[in-house]
Amino acid sequence: MTSHGHSNGFKVVGTRPIRPDGVEKVTGRAAFGADFSLPGMLVGKVKRSPHAHARIRTINVAPALALPGVKAVITAADLPEIPSEESFVGEGPINFRDLSRNCLARDKVLYEGHAVAAVAATSSAIADEALERIEITYEPLPHVIDVEAAMAPGAPLLHDDLFTQGVEPAPTRPSNIAKRLQFVLGDIAAGLRAAEAVVERRYTTQPVHQAYIEPHACVAAVAADGQCQIWCSSQGQFMVRAYCAKLLGMGIANIRVTPAEIGGGFGGKTLVYLEPLAVALAKKSGRPVKMVMTREEVFRATGPTSGAVVEVKLGATRDGKITAAQAVLKYQAGAFPGSPVQPGCMAAFSMYDLPNVHITGYDVVCNRPKVAAYRAPGAPIASFGVESCLDELARTLGMDPLALREKNAAREGTRTAYGPVFNEIGYIDTVTAAKKHAHYSAPLGPHQGRGVASGFWFNVGGESSAEVHVNEDGSAVVVSGNPDIGGSRASLAMMAAEVLGIPVERVRPIVGDTSSIGYSFLTGGSRVTFATGMAVVQAAEEVVAELKRRAAMILDVSPDAVAWKDGAAVPTESYLGKFDPLSLATLALKAGRTGGPISAKASINAQGAGPGFATHICDVEVDPETGKVHVVRYTAVQDVGRAIHPSYVEGQIQGGVAQGIGWALNEEYIYDGCGRLENPGFLDYRVPVASDLPMIDAVIVEVPNPRHPFGARGVGEVPIVPPMAALANAIFDAVGVRLADLPMSPPKVLAALTAARN
């Protein structure tokens, strides 16, 4: 693991302390959503649609209610009817009416596994029995799974009030196409005319699931006065609070959400499925209700990301300068509008400085679970197409693929197709580092090949709150409102320790519930180290300012005589020698006599998140007789701005790469002819296992983001963007066949090899 960039002169930032929540996690004591219990708790379970598309004719819950031990049953009738309303509470636009209907179907079921009713009972066995007793009659309707089939005229319609936005003139007939988008730069036709080489291809991807190992879990309790408490594993306790309030028609102030430890999210836990149901059941039964999804439910009913069709066309002059870049992206949204086609369009060409760009995107509904965010939503799909096509372009031009990227690289000042102009970015640095890396020139064995690909993610900032409290002994507590998915607590403690000038072991970071800390946007968008870090630093700096004031008071000197260094109040230059340092611990002890507890908070809307870039190198070995692909070496170079805790930065890179490899080779949803999922489990939904992967060399490049106190950029999402194309390009290099349809599973590779031989 190598670190590039300046030696930073920091004492804590850039080191690798043990994470503060680590011992709990390695001893099995950390409490995740399903580990929590309350006395008198009931078990809640969900009844789900067996049909991919059907009208709900009747629901009779009486037989379930009659079963001893059943304390409550709910259907959509128990939730307020919500008008269509778009909002930006979560990670991307959300329509609350759709979210409500996704939690409990109203009128129609739109995918196999769609929730229709829920029960709370005194035991798991009784809850299961109760579900069997609920009588539901359906009128099955024709269904549509495939994105282009859903777009075709005459396709079964999911919503008769869905009219395509973004088309002129506005359509009068409903459609499954929720939205059409376009991003245009320059003149694409002129760009194509100017090109001396043009490459185009159509790519397809399948829906893949975030596949966090922890299924969704929550416990909800509602007191007689309507005060509600929720414990849940989620990526945002404020999001859970807001969504439950909206979906249940409750006041936000009446809901308190405590975040449990979260066993993986990757975007899939940025919305609610069980929480509103658990609250409604708790209210109706008068007892706490625990709901935990089975793995099968996770697959059948929670958001995968889109499957898609991606059509890319690139034109360039002989010297490798790209004159035209065109893409059409058709993304499945699942049962309700909201695929990540927009960020997919925006990210597709953002690594490059291009004069003529034309991107069209379609958001298309179909009878599958509603998609949810998945790590850099939309970008890996678009990049699979674009980065594969770039590889073909490089070969057509006889150019090294990294040289082609370098020639067209985005830099400071490049205007993106989606609008903004880049400030300092580190894309070229990643290409240069990849070229220089020993991997790029290592020899290859028989049936082996090498591929490269690049990736980009915007990273976001957003609202974060943090508090820093000085304890009586000079240690500190840092409170923030963001669940820790990847080690952010450690980074926040480190940044606070750096500012306060004390050892990181003296800083205890905790994640507060919705009543204990100011509003924070959820954990996602690679934002926590950036935005919440910024809030923590701001609060810590205010604490330091206060500490200096207190010192001045104690020492009876002017405040501008006091500086802060290494965790103590020291004289400034002009006052050198006038007083001995006063440590934080001493000041803390005297806090009561100098004005009271020392504490600060910051609530910000962080701006200036720096985009992240990566370049990956992948070696594969292909068995030409079976089509099986082994990943034999992988190097991921990424500009992270500043690695606050390099081990966790490396971990994010390695984890993203592993997910990308799974997406590339074996992960996919398999449906039968009735629109039912055939592989809702880890046996046949094939995520990479330990023996599938080599060591993943995470190479950190640091081009600091000037907008963050320590230069940090978001890191978590960029690494999943390049792997699919890197693998496709490596396979081409190994055996000379271009795979354009994911996953590149052995039957597909073997079929391509066979076709090539004939």
Added chain:
Amino acid sequence: MATITYSAPRSVDEAVHALRGANGAARVLAGGTDLLVQLRSGRAKPEVIVDIKRIPRLIGVRAHGGGHAIGAATPCAVIGEDPDLQKAWPGVVEATRLIGSTQVQGRATLAGNLCNASPAADSVPAMIAAQATCVVAGPGGLREVPVEAIATGPGQTSLSRGEFIVEFHLPRRPPYAADAYLRFIPRTEMDIAVVGAAANVTLDAKGVCREARIVLGAVAPTALLVPEAAAVLIGRRLEDDALSQLDAAVRRACRPISDKRGTIEFRTRVAGVLARRAASIAFQRARDRA
């Protein structure tokens, strides 16, 4: 929510009695790695579960009649660690060790793998290639049958009510005999076999094949013994055209289906490839056994 009765008999007779006496559906519990999954999914709804792991005879590997006996409820991990078996039957051992993860290996058994009767079961082709037999206990006493007589179709066996497997027998090994098993899965571990191929060969001192058995998994409703493929090998040393003829014979015999794990074409192609590779390994091992 009927209660399920659980018993853990200490002898074969007790177990026969418990199974036979069950009024409703009864299931034998050995390793449980299939049964518990089926209980959870609702596919199995027994009223009685009879745990055979407390019967001493059913756990362990021992010498028997010049060959070996393996207790029906012996975990795969234990089988895999037996040095004698590894030497005599490397193919059976490697097949057994491919069943599931390390965790599954700690519990899964040959009897369970056989009686669950999945067409893709890993141990079965190797056991059939080895000409293994199994001892079945039942109301009528004990009987010994070839392993290939047990599975009759996906999820179906020829065992009647009250019967269960007590132990497996592997025959004595002549010199220059060796076996091998290969399977194809899309990952490196954890998948159900898309295709399995077992080869068991006996050579003479000059390296010429005198006997052979080729058995395929996951390409038919039950494991498929392919005599035509074996015939290709008899009297030969496994030169190139023997291998391509073996490949062709295997492909002709395959009757796979297309399902979420593989298509007909893919399974057929790869069956030929694996049969070639397994035969090559078996030959090499046989030659190395001086």
Added chain:
Amino acid sequence: MSKHHVSTTINGEPVEFLCETQHSLLDALRDELQLTGSKEGCSSGDCGACSVIVDGRLVCSCLMLAVEAEGRQVDTIEGLAHGDRLHPLQQRFLEAAALQCGFCTPGLLVAAKALLDRNPQPTETEARYWLAGNLCRCTGYDKVIRAVLAAATDVQEGARKA
């Protein structure tokens, strides 16, 4: 509905609990004994998050009936450390940052312990294949394997010093 009364040994301590036939050992550990360190990720033996060691063998506790624990020795994640003395595996996991969300970590640690008990100096490949039954979605396994190999050396050195 009559329950089974099970007497077993968990992490070296004698323990008793009641259960029904269809309850798994995982159910009993989590619900009857409040040993929530073992996790439920799939209930079908495909993810390893529920891994425990029974009579010295690594198993998925979701694939074992609770009643089968009668008279057996069960070791869970809760027994890996001794008081506040972490096992070298736990220590190395922390130092190597071999966990992110931490959900699969108990299962991985138990599985790694079983590995080192049987194969004190595994190679990278041996460790990867042994641990293939423990899914991790966060780390990509790189730091996990490094931690396991480093801990193997620690355990060997500890044994030499003893």
